[in-house]
Every structure is written in structure tokens, then in C-alpha cells.
Amino acid sequence: MVSVAELGTAKKNTWCPGCGNFAVLQAFKSVVSRLGLEPWEVVVVTGIGCHGKIGDYLALNSFHTIHGRVLPLATGIKLANPRLTVVGFAGDGDAYAIGIGHLPHAARRNVDLTYVVHDNKVFGLTTGQATPTTPLGMRTRSTPFGTPEEPINPIAAVLAMGATFVARAFSGDLRHLEEVLERALRHRGFAFVDVLQPCYTFYDTYGYYRERVYKLEDDGHDPSDWNEAMRRAREEEVTGGERIPIGVFYQVDRPTLLDRLPHLSGVPLVDRPPRVDVAGLLERFR
Amino acid sequence: MTAQASRLAEGGRWDIITANHAVAHAARLARVQVVPAYPITPQTTIVEYLADFIERGELDARYIRVESEHSAMAAAIGASTVGARAFTATASQGLLLMHEVLHWAVGARLPIGMAVVNRAVGPPWSIHVDHQDAISQRDTGWLQLFVSSNQEALDSVLMMYKVAESPDVLLPFMVCLDGFVLSHTYAPVNIPDQGDVDSFLPPYDPPHWRMDPDAPITYGNLVMPDQLYMEMRWSIDRASRAAKDRLKEISTEFAEKFGRYHGSAIYERWSQDSDYLMVASGTLASEAEVAIEELRREGESVGLVKIRLYRPFPGEEITELAAGKKGIIVVDRSVSFGHGGPLASDLRASLYHAEDRPPVVGFIAGLGGRDVRVRDLKAIFRSAKRKISEGVDRVSYWYGLKVREVGE
Ligand SMILES: Cc1ncc(C[n+]2csc(CCOP(=O)(O)OP(=O)(O)O)c2C)c(N)n1
Ligand code: SF4
Ligand SMILES: [Mg+2]
Numbered sequence: 001m002v003s004v005a006e007l008g009t010a011k012k013n014t015w016c017p018g019c020g021n022f023a024v025l026q027a028f029k030s031v032v033s034r035l036g037l038e039p040w041e042v043v044v045v046t047g048i049g050c051h052g053k054i055g056d057y058l059a060l061n062s063f064h065t066i067h068g069r070v071l072p073l074a075t076g077i078k079l080a081n082p083r084l085t086v087v088g089f090a091g092d093g094d095a096y097a098i099g100i101g102h103l104p105h106a107a108r109r110n111v112d113l114t115y116v117v118h119d120n121k122v123f124g125l126t127t128g129q130a131t132p133t134t135p136l137g138m139r140t141r142s143t144p145f146g147t148p149e150e151p152i153n154p155i156a157a158v159l160a161m162g163a164t165f166v167a168r169a170f171s172g173d174l175r176h177l178e179e180v181l182e183r184a185l186r187h188r189g190f191a192f193v194d195v196l197q198p199c200y201t202f203y204d205t206y207g208y209y210r211e212r213v214y215k216l217e218d219d220g221h222d223p224s225d226w227n228e229a230m231r232r233a234r235e236e237e238v239t240g241g242e243r244i245p246i247g248v249f250y251q252v253d254r255p256t257l258l259d260r261l262p263h264l265s266g267v268p269l270v271d272r273p274p275r276v277d278v279a280g281l282l283e284r285f286r
Numbered sequence: 287m288t289a290q291a292s293r294l295a296e297g298g299r300w301d302i303i304t305a306n307h308a309v310a311h312a313a314r315l316a317r318v319q320v321v322p323a324y325p326i327t328p329q330t331t332i333v334e335y336l337a338d339f340i341e342r343g344e345l346d347a348r349y350i351r352v353e354s355e356h357s358a359m360a361a362a363i364g365a366s367t368v369g370a371r372a373f374t375a376t377a378s379q380g381l382l383l384m385h386e387v388l389h390w391a392v393g394a395r396l397p398i399g400m401a402v403v404n405r406a407v408g409p410p411w412s413i414h415v416d417h418q419d420a421i422s423q424r425d426t427g428w429l430q431l432f433v434s435s436n437q438e439a440l441d442s443v444l445m446m447y448k449v450a451e452s453p454d455v456l457l458p459f460m461v462c463l464d465g466f467v468l469s470h471t472y473a474p475v476n477i478p479d480q481g482d483v484d485s486f487l488p489p490y491d492p493p494h495w496r497m498d499p500d501a502p503i504t505y506g507n508l509v510m511p512d513q514l515y516m517e518m519r520w521s522i523d524r525a526s527r528a529a530k531d532r533l534k535e536i537s538t539e540f541a542e543k544f545g546r547y548h549g550s551a552i553y554e555r556w557s558q559d560s561d562y563l564m565v566a567s568g569t570l571a572s573e574a575e576v577a578i579e580e581l582r583r584e585g586e587s588v589g590l591v592k593i594r595l596y597r598p599f600p601g602e603e604i605t606e607l608a609a610g611k612k613g614i615i616v617v618d619r620s621v622s623f624g625h626g627g628p629l630a631s632d633l634r635a636s637l638y639h640a641e642d643r644p645p646v647v648g649f650i651a652g653l654g655g656r657d658v659r660v661r662d663l664k665a666i667f668r669s670a671k672r673k674i675s676e677g678v679d680r681v682s683y684w685y686g687l688k689v690r691e692v693g694e
Contacts, residue, residue: 048379048411067379068354097353098355098383126325126326129334141330141334142323142337143337143341144337149351
């Protein structure tokens with residue numbers, strides 16, 4: 001087992017003080033430690049953005065991929081070596097703008113991996129432009145007079161896409177964030193976690209969320225009820241932002257992609273001999 | 287030209303701005319009508335300035351905050367097919383993601399304008415300048431022009447729209463400017479008056495095709511090998527060649543109107559009276575100009591050729607200047623893995639048929655933003671002279687590696 005301290009690196013952290021990314025990093029380290037995972041059993045795949053630097057601060061395998069491509073990469077890793085615990089970290093720009101095409105497919109394939117979206121509602125690293133989750137009318141560097149586009153609702157979207165684990169957390173509640181992440185990592189299948197977090201420099205939402213979030217667990221929500229999950233997913237819109245639920249919206253057991261590919265079960269691909277001799281098979285075509 | 291320069295540079299207004307700001311002004315002055323935008327360092331401020339111009343009412347255009355660069359180019363294509371002047375800007379990974387759609391813009395013959403703020407490509411991640419992003423698009427058919435000053439960036443966008451929209455060209459163009467070295471560096475820039483630009487660059491009026499509900503057409507269908515696919519490809523190649531002639535005329539016209547001349551397909555200095563020529567593009571070429579000035583003071587006989595237009599390639603122009611030289615030194619800021627520097631190999635191929643063909647020595651330098659200083663370029667020149675006398679045995683040599691090149 002590895003301790004939280006051992007999971008840190010000596011790399012100088014360049015996130016702005018107050019950034020929501022710190023909480024995600026801290027929570028993830030404690031969950032890895034709590035689950036008794038060894039660093040070499042975990043692979044982290046990160047997108048491009050401020051969040052993507054999380055790999056620099058974790059003493060385990062990490063792959064800083066190209067913008068928007070966390071899911072295909074994580075899928076490839078998991079299919080080739082199912083012994084690994086694969087966790088993707090993406091930004092809202094990364095996951096919901098350039099990379100959204102991968103999301104429905106990850107959800108319906110149900111590959112056993114966790115996907116954490118650092119949803120700060122701006123392109124942080126490129127200095128605060130509007131993303132697909134930026135609220136209507138917000139002024140940013142790319143929308144000096146307010147964004148004219150409706151934001152998407154990631155929870156509702158991913159529920160509709162057929163994901164088997166759909167959750168939301170808030171970086172301002174570290175204990176709860178840890179609980180949600182732990183459940184996501186324990187889930188067998190595609191686990192999706194949208195983390196509401198401030199970009200302290202370009203969009204500080206600490207106060208906004210703190211006043212509005214409530215925990216689904218405390219409110220008698222039954223995570224096996226998809227319809228109720230969908231109703232709760234729309235609660236922020238319906239109440240005009242009064243109530244924002246966090247916690248696990250939905251969780252269901254369903255065979256993973258590997259379960260449905262019998263030829264891939266058993267010995268992981270990485271342990272199989274690299275070459276198959278097809279000469280014998282070709283013989284009959286001579 | 288210089289006499290005119292001093293007489294006419296009175297017009298416009300002076301400001302101290304970055305090249306990205308200058309490019310945004312150029313797009314505004316060109317009255318672009320649609321701007322699809324996706325942020326990427328070091329391009330982002332171009333599209334931010336444009337968002338600002340539009341929202342302040344200084345530019346009458348539609349701004350689309352697209353979800354990726356692939357979509358940015360697709361939206362530009364859509365806009366251009368209905369006859370709008372479209373503009374976007376990108377860099378590095380964003381340009382790479384556009385690749386498929388870049389080909390489409392050419393095949394559809396749409397004179398879209400784009401600024402490419404040159405940046406190295408990953409992995410490993412680097413936000414600093416080299417030309418790998420743009421050079422990797424060289425076979426798409428886009429007209430590619432490299433600039434080396436903030437003023438040249440502004441002026442080139444205006445000139446290239448006129449070139450691209452010429453009836454015998456009708457191809458998209460990219461104006462390439464070095465990340466940070468130009469994009470984020472302040473310099474005095476003359477911003478022309480709108481009226482002068484309007485009289486230089488008329489509104490885009492597609493002479494070939496446009497999506498028009500009153501005259502419906504279908505574009506992009508399947509063609510069989512015995513139909514006109516190959517002829518359409520040939521016409522793109524011909525149009526690309528024509529662009530070089532148009533640029534020559536249009537740069538002269540621009541100089542007469544605005545008093546500034548940055549060269550045409552190439553910019554040259556001291557090329558007539560020197561034994562050697564040094565060839566490069568972008569800010570590396572400006573650095574070479576300073577190095578060459580020093581070398582000449584030290585008694586070396588060397589001139590400068592700045593490749594501005596990379597596609598179409600100025601092979602004839604360089605061949606003409608190369609006649610009778612003792613050697614040509616080419617410095618590339620990108621690499622065609624397995625075959626040295628792209629400028630060096632293109633240039634060598636162009637010289638092949640020349641009767642009096644000087645040796646060409648290529649160098650690869652400044653990748654991932656590694657600084658190439660005047661003293662480096664002087665060292666490159668001296669090393670090239672040695673190599674020419676001893677014999678050149680490869681397309682390009684790597685300059686300034688922190689590890690010794692194997693076999694070097
Ligand atoms: C193909 C491509 N386009 C654009 C970029 C530039 N880019 C780098 S980070 C980023 C935005 C990141 O925003 P988000 O995913 O929300 O992450 P955050 O910085 O907010 O954590 C962009 C657009 C890129 N690296 N690659
Ligand atoms: S810019 Fe925003 S997202 Fe990026 S490190 Fe700073 S606070 Fe965090
Ligand atoms: Mg973000």
C-alpha cells in the first residue's frame with residue numbers, strides 16, 4: 001500500500017493558489033492509498049489544460065495525451081491490460097468541446113475505467129474563454145459581451161448516453177469528493193464524475209456552489225432509479241440555480257466491454273505472445 | 287520602391303502592437319465576414335481581438351465559438367461556399383487537427399484566410415516556435431507564406447486575400463508567423479486606413495461557384511477514375527503556380543499604394559554580389575540577415591534569400607539567383623524525418639536541372655523554440671563553407687544538439 005505522501009512528486013506545482021484542481025489531486029491520492037492500490041497498478045490519462053498537469057504531481061504512471069483524447073487512450077490501455085486501474089482526468093473544454101465525440105461511445109461500451117472532468121466552466125490554460133458549460137450570458141475573453149450559447153448539462157447527457165455510473169462532486173467539499181471518487185473507482189464499468197470546481201483566476205465559483213449544493217445521499221435519492229436521476233440532473237436548470245445536487249445520481253451493474261469479448265478474457269493482451277503464427281492457416285490456400 | 291516608401295507611408299495610423307494584434311487588424315480591414323474560433327496558445331489573442339472588434343461593432347462579422355479546430359475549418363468552408371470572406375487562426379496541434387478539412391478547402395477551391403502562429407508539435411509538449419506545424423501541411427494545396435515582422439504579418443494577410451481570390455487562383459492561404467517571437471512581441475506597426483484597404487481589396491465575389499438557393503448545385507460528390515478527378519487535381523496545381531505570379535503583381539501594387547514592400551515569393555539581399563547564399567524563412571531569416579551583415583563586414587561574401595512563399599515553392603526564383611554561386615546554405619526550422627530539412631530538399635530538387643548548380647548544405651536548427659542567435663548563424667555559415675570544400679554527404683545536418691550526433 002502506498003501513502004498519500006508517497007504519491008506526491010517533487011515537481012513544482014504551477015496551479016494558481018485557490019484552484020479547484022488541488023482538491024481533486026488530494027482526493028485522488030487519498031483514494032488510491034485507501035483502496036490499497038500500488039502506484040504501478042494505476043495509470044492516469046490526462047487531457048490538455050491546467051487539469052492536465054495533475055500527472056506531473058502524481059508518482060504513478062501517467063500519460064498526458066492530446067486535447068480531447070483521454071477516453072480513446074484510456075480505453076486502449078484498459079483493453080490491453082485489464083489488470084491496471086485506469087483513471088482519466090479531463091477538463092470541461094477537453095471533455096465537452098473538442099473531445100465530446102468520445103463520450104457516448106465510452107458510456108455505451110462500458111469499459112471499466114473512471115473519467116473525472118474538472119468542470120471549471122472555462123478554458124483555464126488558454127486564459128479563460130467560454131466552454132460548452134459556461135453559463136449563458138457570461139463574459140469571458142472570447143465573449144466580451146456575454147456568451148450567447150446555452151450550456152450543456154453533462155450529467156443529463158451522460159445519463160442519456162447509457163453510462164453505468166454517473167456522479168457529481170464539488171471541489172469545495174473534499175471529504176465528499178473523496179467518497180464519490182472512491183465509489184467511482186470501485187465501480188465495475190465506465191464511471192463518470194463531473195467535478196464542479198472554480199477556476200480561481202478566471203471564474204471563481206466557490207461562493208456560488210457553496211450556497212447551493214446539497215448531497216443526494218442526504219436527500220433520500222435512490223441511485224438505481226434512472227428517471228429520478230434524470231430529474232435531479234435537471235434540478236439546477238429547473239430551480240434557476242437554487243439547488244445543485246452532488247453525489248451519485250445513478251449506478252447500475254452491466255457487463256463491461258471485456259465481459260462481452262470472450263476472446264479477450266483470460267490472459268491479458270499484454271501477456272500474450274506478440275506474434276501468432278498464421279502459416280498453418282494459410283496452408284490450405286496454397 | 288524605397289523612394290515611394292518614404293513618400294507614402296504617411297497614411298494610416300501608427301501603433302505599438304503585437305503581431306497577433308496586427309493580424310486581427312488585418313482581418314478587420316479585410317472586412318472578413320465569418321470568424322470561427324477555437325483557442326490555442328500562441329494564437330488565442332488573435333481571435334480574442336477579433337471577438338472584441340466584432341462585439342464593439344468595429345467589424346461586421348459573425349463569430350462562431352466552435353468546439354474544435356476541425357469544426358473551425360469546416361465552418362469556414364461552409365461560410366466560404368455561400369460567398370462570405372472567412373478567416374480563422376490556429377497553431378500547432380490545432381492545425382494538425384484541421385488537416386483533413388484543409389484538403390477539403392482546397393478541393394472545393396475556397397479562398398479562406400488563416401493565420402498560423404507557428405509552434406512546435408507534441409509530444410513532448412512545447413508552446414515555442416518551430417515550423418513543423420505549417421510544413422506538415424505543405425501538400426494540402428494551401429498557399430503558405432511565412433512572415434518575419436509584425437508589419438509584414440498585417441500587410442501579408444491583406445495581400446494574400448487578394449492573391450487567393452484571384453480568378454485564376456481560388457485557393458485558401460495561410461500566413462505563418464513565429465509564435466511568441468512575433469505573436470507576443472510589440473513593435474511599431476502602421477495600420478492602414480479602411481478606405482485605402484477597401485480600394486485595394488474589393489469584397490469577395492466568387493467567380494466560380496457558390497451555394498445559392500436560386501441556382502442549386504451539389505458539391506463534393508463521388509467521381510469515378512475515368513471522370514475528372516485527376517483534371518481537378520491538375521487545375522489545383524496550375525492555380526498554385528499562378529498564385530506566385532499574382533503575388534508578384536499584388537506586392538508591387540501594395541507597395542505603390544501603401545509604400546511598403548516585403549518581397550514577393552522571396553526577399554533577397556546582397557544576392558548579386560556574393561559567392562554564397564543563406565536561405566531561411568520566418569524570423570530565423572531576419573536573424574540571418576543580421577548575421578550576414580556581420581559576416582560581410584568580416585570579409586565574407588554571402589547574401590540572403592528569405593523564403594516567404596513556401597507553397598507554391600519559389601524554385602525558379604532561387605535557381606536564377608543560385609547561378610554561379612559557390613554554395614547555398616539552407617537553415618530549416620522543421621524536419622522531414624528520414625530526409626532532412628524540407629526547405630533544403632525542395633531547394634535541391636529545384637536546382638537539379640540548372641546547368642551551373644552549386645552545392646547545397648542544409649541545417650536543422652531552432653526546433654521547439656531553441657534560440658538561434660546571430661553567432662549560431664555565423665557558426666552555421668562557417669561550418670557550411672568547410673562542408674562544401676570537404677563534400678556534403680547528407681540533406682541536412684543538425685545544428686546545436688546537446689548530444690553529439692552519431693557519426694558526426
Ligand atoms: C487540438 C488543440 N486545440 C487547442 C489546444 C489549446 N488548448 C490547450 S488547453 C486548452 C483548453 C483547456 O480547457 P479545459 O479542457 O477546460 O482545461 P482547464 O485548463 O480549464 O483545466 C486549449 C484549448 C490544444 N492543445 N490542442
Ligand atoms: S487558471 Fe484557473 S484552472 Fe488554471 S490553474 Fe489557475 S485557477 Fe486553476
Ligand atoms: Mg476548464
